[in-house]
Amino acid sequence: MADAFAGVRLLGPPVTDGEYIELSEHETVHLHEYTRIYAVPGLYEHVVQERLQCRSPQVAAEGLLRAAASLGLEPESMTVLDVGSGTGLVGELVRRGGVAKVVGVDALPAAREACLRDRPGVYADYVVGDFQLGDGLREALSPYAFGGLVSAGAFGGTHATPRALVNALGVLPPGAPVAFTIHEQWMDEADPDGFGVAVERLVADGRLELLERTRFQHRVTTTGEPIFYQLLVGRTG
Template sequence: CTSPHRVVSLLRSVLRDVHQSPEQLRVLDVGAGNGMVGQELRAIGAEHIVGIDIIPEAAIATARDRPGVYDAYHVADLTDLDTATDAELAQDRFNCLTTVAALGFGDIPPLAFMTAYEHIRTGGWLAFNIKEDFLEGADDTGFSRFIRGLIDAGAIRMHAYRRYCHRLSVTGDRLFYVAMIAQKVKQTPPEVAARVHD
């Protein structure tokens, strides 16, 4: 899977365009899995990287395969954060949210993404990808509707949108994803949040 490299490279390119150093990034990596995205972020010099995943085995795999990539790694449900984890995330002053190869499949519901989004400072970056089909109406998780809601409400500003081959399927077909880089303009507007809770 090429997605971790593709998404982080696109983020780095956008940062270069706006004359911002990757070394200023304080990243919340949602659906961190085994740390592939964290490793890419570390390679571009991100200052502080925190992973979060609902699956305990993901944290174990990261500690085994990529020790030291994350400054902290939380096993937590973003749709039902405990007070201590929520407070710890708030103290990290994140200015970047990444989530790669986990959206639109129901792995990370829109409510979880919205909760993570609320932990990102205004002016911070969003770097994520989604299967191309899900942008064309095949997403029944509501994630693409949530992103469109943020765009329409002026809550995020899109900076880059790139289609690429994520990997080959077992039958040899090319599976296309879209990487997106956006900047947070404001918190989730109430009307957009209400649709997430529906």
């Protein structure tokens, strides 16, 4: 697959105002232009996993499996919600770890299409929706008795908001293991609209108990600088 992408070049500041990838001499796309990137089979995995060494899917999936084990829960009897599931990397990893069923949610129809194309059979269901908007998502997910939540690289910045995190946790029963990754900059407790304050409030209200909070290198930028995220592992209260 790598040869198919030999012409792909990574571009970053100060070349442009953000992180871009050059697909050909005629086409340059922003790294977060997922609809375009997901349209090419294997391109997201090549750029983000291989070239930018993204570890969030593995870190989040392992976090969830660790939390389940520490709570004495059998993955084989669990249905897990994957928020911002993209092309399905996280679902594949938790299924490989023994989880019985995974249901994906992503705001982009292109993510669902890519996942069904590249990883058919991994998800029991894959719903297009945004937890921020409460756009009938709860109803679409109501047939499932979720026993856990996992999410990698889908919260913060141009992605899902703290409100989306609160809403997603709201579909779980008490005592369910959860694991998600967030850029450390969005965990800054000095930001009243950030995830740091939202997580603090969830913990103070007894809606979330934190079992682990660790810093790890999520990936490198297109110019090679490390980006650090936090892994939050816990259980719903």
